[in-house]
Amino acid sequence: MLGDTDKVQNQTVRALLALRELVLSGELLPGERVSELAMVDRIGVSRTPLRTALVKLEGEGFLEALPNGGYAARQFSIDDAFAAIEVRGAMEGLAARLAAERRPGDADLAAIRETQNRIDRLLNRRKSGDSAYSEFAPLNEMFHRQLAELSGSPVVFQQIERANAHPFASPSGFIQIQTQMPQAWTILLIAQDHHHCILEALSAGEGGRVEALTREHARLAQRYLREAFNDQHTLDQIPGASMLRRTG
Amino acid sequence: MLGDTDKVQNQTVRALLALRELVLSGELLPGERVSELAMVDRIGVSRTPLRTALVKLEGEGFLEALPNGGYAARQFSIDDAFAAIEVRGAMEGLAARLAAERRPGDADLAAIRETQNRIDRLLNRRKSGDSAYSEFAPLNEMFHRQLAELSGSPVVFQQIERANAHPFASPSGFIQIQTQMPQAWTILLIAQDHHHCILEALSAGEGGRVEALTREHARLAQRYLREAFNDQHTLDQIPGASMLRRTG
DNA sequence: ATTCGGAAAATTGTATACATGAATGGGCTA
């Protein structure tokens, strides 16, 4: 996994990816200072690009600045994770409404419809093996990205990207834990039905409806998270589980 | 104005404030590279804290990374500015709804009600001089901050702060140009009426209503902006006017 | 006159040295 970072030319990107991985894997515990020199030894870049990565990760919400300098991995409560998903839903809902209000034509919707068709074909194969889940995730992300692009606003698109960067907000963040859940396949079918309803409302110019649908769609992730929170074993498989403070 | 930055102990903060001022004042034109060495000479800090400030300003949306390294001030269309305000409205609306759903008691609402009363007293003086506008702005910002805090979610609060950091999204960003407009005083009265309605819905736990009200309240800023856009003289007085591309 | 090529200048990315202030540990004293 860390091997991926070796091929990157840019030292700052390399430090960024490595640090994010270390935080998500739980090797950097919340609250305790991230020592720059220790990271320099571990990642193999000098302090300058490392500090750049630290600043960016603070901006992404992965790290928090400590009062007397330096950074620490952030800790999130379960309510924080729910809120992060709610934030994403609000932003995606806004994007969907703006898209509907622009009255997109068939040409505008061709790309996202193609993605939708690919997900349909995937689900019609009715093989619920691991490979189906790993194929679903990137297609799902593409659908959400294309929806964000249809807003026609770079400002909105960028804000959604920021919201997705949060450790627990990404649209496909919990796909892998779905594998563990009995109702997993059903949930994928429901998610894709949401996609269908969203595109239907979108192409009909129904702004209010598409906003509500898109928000509710995001709340699927909250369901997964709530389920996972009831089972420590499942919870531990979520990327960044170590950042979650068990409050119940 | 730049004098403020001289008292700051932290070189990074100093560079951050100075750079933001240079961008907003239009001395750094959109699209053209921000030369690090030129900024070093101008601001009087070394390249290291300057680059840290550049990275942070990219995160705030003031700057964009150029393909072959370096940064440039970003350019915004009028639609981008509207979208930034819409984003703030969506986030504040979410915060207000979450606040209402928590069923806040009188103790929770005491602080924001005090702010509301202070604005009431200010407007009851019925003196529409410049001082009234300059007093209104900080109280207005406090009201919005307290509303964001009532969401009870640090994640939501931080996201609102990010949205406000955008050059054209801040709640009080256009107060100063209101002075130029004939209907300026009336708009302040309307804004405060919005505040009253928001608090009424909030204390009644009416989540849907308070969300809609808060979104609509944000759209007041869009009205100011549209007015200003019709008059170049007024537009030039907006901080960051140079970042706005005249498209119509 | 215009275009292509190359060299020089300048710019960013990276590494490292230095300074200042915080944290820690040991020793001394009560």
Add this chain to the structure above:
DNA sequence: TAGCCCATTCATGTATACAATTTTCCGAAT
């Protein structure tokens, strides 16, 4: 034995030197 003070260590913030790549400008050739 417990607590406090001081010194040492360590961590971050800052400045600067170096390298690699890009940009620019000038000259020559078509």
